Amino acid sequence: MSSVLTQNFFELFSLPVRYALDRAALDSRYRELQRSVHPDRFARAGDQERRVAMQHATHINEAYQTLKDPLKRARYLLELRGRAIDDQQTVQADPGFLMQQMDLRERLGEVREQDDPLAALDSLAREIGSLYKALETELASALDNEAQDTEQAVALVQKMQFFTRLQQEAQELEADLEDELL
Amino acid sequence: MALLTISEPGQSTAPHQHRLAAGIDLGTTNSLVASVRNGVAETLPDADGRHRLPSVVHYRADGSVDVGEAAREQAADDPLNTIVSVKRFMGRGVDDVKRLGTELPYEFVGGESGMPLIRTVAGDKSPVQVSADILAALRQRAEQTLGGELTGVVITVPAYFDDAQRQATKDAGKLAGLNVMRLLNEPTAAAVAYGLDQQDSDGVIVVYDLGGGTFDVSVLRLNQGVFEVLATAGDTALGGDDMDRLIAEWLMREAGIQGSPDHGLQRRLLQTACRAKEALTEAEETSIELTLEDGRDWRGTLTRARLDEIIEPLVKKTLAPCRRALRDAGIDRGDIGEVVMVGGSTRVPRVRAAVGEFFGREPLVDIDPDKVVAVGAAIQADILAGNKPDDEMLLLDVIPLSLGIETMGGLTEKIIPRNTTIPVTRGQEFTTFKDGQTAMALHVVQGERELVEDCRSLARFELRDIPPMAAGAARILVSFQVDADGLVSVTAREETSGVQAHIEVKPSYGLTDQEVENMLRDSMEHAKDDMEARRLREQQVEADRVLEAIQAALAADGDEFLDADERAAIDAAVEALRAARGGTDHRAIKQAIENLESVATAYVDRRMNANIRKAMTGHAVDEFK
Numbered sequence: 034m035s036s037v038l039t040q041n042f043f044e045l046f047s048l049p050v051r052y053a054l055d056r057a058a059l060d061s062r063y064r065e066l067q068r069s070v071h072p073d074r075f076a077r078a079g080d081q082e083r084r085v086a087m088q089h090a091t092h093i094n095e096a097y098q099t100l101k102d103p104l105k106r107a108r109y110l111l112e113l114r115g116r117a118i119d120d121q122q123t124v125q126a127d128p129g130f131l132m133q134q135m136d137l138r139e140r141l142g143e144v145r146e147q148d149d150p151l152a153a154l155d156s157l158a159r160e161i162g163s164l165y166k167a168l169e170t171e172l173a174s175a176l177d178n179e180a181q182d183t184e185q186a187v188a189l190v191q192k193m194q195f196f197t198r199l200q201q202e203a204q205e206l207e208a209d210l211e212d213e214l215l
Numbered sequence: 216m217a218l219l220t221i222s223e224p225g226q227s228t229a230p231h232q233h234r235l236a237a238g239i240d241l242g243t244t245n246s247l248v249a250s251v252r253n254g255v256a257e258t259l260p261d262a263d264g265r266h267r268l269p270s271v272v273h274y275r276a277d278g279s280v281d282v283g284e285a286a287r288e289q290a291a292d293d294p295l296n297t298i299v300s301v302k303r304f305m306g307r308g309v310d311d312v313k314r315l316g317t318e319l320p321y322e323f324v325g326g327e328s329g330m331p332l333i334r335t336v337a338g339d340k341s342p343v344q345v346s347a348d349i350l351a352a353l354r355q356r357a358e359q360t361l362g363g364e365l366t367g368v369v370i371t372v373p374a375y376f377d378d379a380q381r382q383a384t385k386d387a388g389k390l391a392g393l394n395v396m397r398l399l400n401e402p403t404a405a406a407v408a409y410g411l412d413q414q415d416s417d418g419v420i421v422v423y424d425l426g427g428g429t430f431d432v433s434v435l436r437l438n439q440g441v442f443e444v445l446a447t448a449g450d451t452a453l454g455g456d457d458m459d460r461l462i463a464e465w466l467m468r469e470a471g472i473q474g475s476p477d478h479g480l481q482r483r484l485l486q487t488a489c490r491a492k493e494a495l496t497e498a499e500e501t502s503i504e505l506t507l508e509d510g511r512d513w514r515g516t517l518t519r520a521r522l523d524e525i526i527e528p529l530v531k532k533t534l535a536p537c538r539r540a541l542r543d544a545g546i547d548r549g550d551i552g553e554v555v556m557v558g559g560s561t562r563v564p565r566v567r568a569a570v571g572e573f574f575g576r577e578p579l580v581d582i583d584p585d586k587v588v589a590v591g592a593a594i595q596a597d598i599l600a601g602n603k604p605d606d607e608m609l610l611l612d613v614i615p616l617s618l619g620i621e622t623m624g625g626l627t628e629k630i631i632p633r634n635t636t637i638p639v640t641r642g643q644e645f646t647t648f649k650d651g652q653t654a655m656a657l658h659v660v661q662g663e664r665e666l667v668e669d670c671r672s673l674a675r676f677e678l679r680d681i682p683p684m685a686a687g688a689a690r691i692l693v694s695f696q697v698d699a700d701g702l703v704s705v706t707a708r709e710e711t712s713g714v715q716a717h718i719e720v721k722p723s724y725g726l727t728d729q730e731v732e733n734m735l736r737d738s739m740e741h742a743k744d745d746m747e748a749r750r751l752r753e754q755q756v757e758a759d760r761v762l763e764a765i766q767a768a769l770a771a772d773g774d775e776f777l778d779a780d781e782r783a784a785i786d787a788a789v790e791a792l793r794a795a796r797g798g799t800d801h802r803a804i805k806q807a808i809e810n811l812e813s814v815a816t817a818y819v820d821r822r823m824n825a826n827i828r829k830a831m832t833g834h835a836v837d838e839f840k
Binding site for chain 2: 068078080097211
């Protein structure tokens with residue numbers, strides 16, 4: 034009997050190995066799994082059993098975090114297909130995409146100078162969100178289609194990573210602005 | 216009991232024995248102990264019927280200690296030896312404590328491990344020792360009321376406590392002779408108290424917890440008994456005490472007090488401020504009388520409207536963490552089901568109004584905001600002690616502050632981001648930068664800021680015995696583990712050679728294990744107890760726990776998972792442990808436990824795997840396309 038610790042994350046949750054995800058099933062199975070292994074369920078057991086419980090609970094948390102996040106899930110799926118993405122490697126993106134990134138970044142930098150910075154940031158964040166969403170749709174089809182266009186998927190993941198960084202910066206700016214203005 | 220999926224109690228010695236367990240709210244201003252009795256969780260009063268124990272400890276030259284009301288009565292006459300609000304110093308360094316405010320009357324001296332000690336006539340006391348004295352008083356109260364020794368306790372901490380503050384709290388429990396089954400976040404405890412109260416409360420709950428000295432806000436999702444903390448934020452140095460201070464400053468201006476008042480007047484100012492604040496919960500205005508340094512009496516009036524103005528900056532300061540927690544949780548204000556109020560400071564009408572306005576709904580105040588945390592902790596303690604075998608409740612918490620390490624140039628590199636569900640493990644690979652390098656220093660910090668100096672320093676580690684290699688050839692994997700209590704531990708291994716690197720842990724503001732041990736020893740000598748006897752007792756308790764667990768397991772599925780040889784080996788190890796348990800040698804018991812654990816390793820793994828599979832049955836195969 035193989036250990037669940039070596040099972041792939043999709044199998045652990047009894048989910049099909051693909052990008053499209055039944056989020057409700059993932060969430061409810063996560064809770065069921067934690068209910069069966071969380072260290073709190075072993076508070077009366079010996080040290081060894083509690084250690085093993087903690088190891089499993091940790092593993093299930095890791096699996097859940099990976100599958101829940103669209104980018105992490107995509108990277109994990111690519112890894113299972115033998116195409117792990119190396120973050121050190123320089124990314125080849127098309128000039129159009131880079132121009133778009135520069136433009137968005139520039140506008141993010143100018144948010145503070147707007148009359149209503151929070152509203153300006155909100156509309157920019159929405160624009161970034163919809164561009165991201167479009168990439169995700171492309172990614173889903175690249176990963177789940179019969180043809181499984183791995184290289185296209187890798188390129189899309191790399192593009193999406195630009196966007197997540199941008200989103201993070203937008204969030205940090207929002208936090209700063211709120212603390213300053215409200 | 217909580218062990219796996221057992222329905223039969225096995226052959227344990229006392230299968231239906233109710234184990235005494237308690238929940239402790241170790242607060243800045245007041246502390247409480249609660250327990251589940253006859254199915255109801257309630258706080259336990261002292262002999263005089265008082266539930267709240269003021270978190271005040273008074274030390275006398277003869278070594279005797281007053282805790283609670285008796286200690287508070289000494290505060291005015293003997294301020295230097297009467298320690299209040301010690302929670303604010305837990306897990307803090309000397310510099311942090313100084314930054315907390317110059318109003319503190321105590322004399323602080325730097326301890327060996329950077330932990331501040333408070334100079335008293337009974338000697339220098341660490342915040343851990345002072346807290347342990349409070350916990351010991353609560354333990355005594357619980358054991359007297361419940362009529363027996365406590366199996367274990369759950370102690371609550373602000374969700375926003377960092378590792379050093381949590382560790383200090385756990386050490387205090389240990390020092391008070393308690394078996395701390397779990398450190399539970401205060402807002403989570405409050406949600407438990409409310410969640411189990413209202414059966415149909417599945418949904419998003421916000422807990423706004425403004426206590427005496429700390430502010431926390433947590434966003435949780437409750438789903439069929441599983442409490443999942445989505446995000447938490449707060450400020451460990453913000454609370455009702457700060458309101459008192461602002462009111463006291465206003466009083467000083469009104470009464471024309473110049474310069475810095477002496478300790479006695481300082482106390483009176485703060486007490487008067489606190490009383491006025493409390494009176495204004497009901498009244499629209501309150502009259503104030505204050506005896507000045509020269510013996511003159513000053514009289515004045517404080518109105519609710521003026522109070523609202525005075526405390527407005529503090530109320531506003533609590534809303535920034537609220538916004539951050541919602542953002543981190545990815546929750547819109549419209550998605551919130553309930554807002555729960557916790558902590559005595561939420562009685563202040565302006566606070567309630569501001570929270571109601573911000574979240575767009577009337578906050579829940581049904582359960583006494585002072586007791587709700589202890590009540591929730593008692594419910595969790597009861598379950599962890601094994602008194603509710605069928606209970607489905609589970610708490611999934613998060614790490615409140617990002618965990619990172621110092622990199623070149625004093626910058627922080629985050630290893631585990633804040634609000635990651637715990638327990639969690641993350642590894643990070645490092646390499647050597649010099650030929651033949653055999654050691655490496657690591658600095659672990661907690662916090663959100665870029666610069667290391669703006670974060671909390673948790674510990675410095677030194678990795679030694681790295682095999683000498685060319686620069687960049689060694690691959691050192693450092694693993695950070697955060698357990699269900701939010702406590703951090705670190706291990707390191709050189710990957711190419713498999714050498715486990717030696718780690719020296721030096722907590723920045725905490726106690727080393729040796730220091731805790733020494734303090735325990737000291738307190739033992741004081742109580743004419745014996746360290747050996749304590750060790751024996753500890754090992755006996757652990758042996759009983761292991762025996763009970765393995766017997767129940769074997770009865771449930773021993774035949775299913777073990778062949779005859781494996782079963783015989785485990786049975787032999789069980790017998791050996793039982794024999795050792797009957798003796799008086801704690802080392803022999805420890806060894807017998809380790810032996811049984813090693814023999815049963817495969818069995819424990821198989822059961823855990825089976826457990827997981829069982830949880831997933833009914834979902835499999837057909838869902839694969």
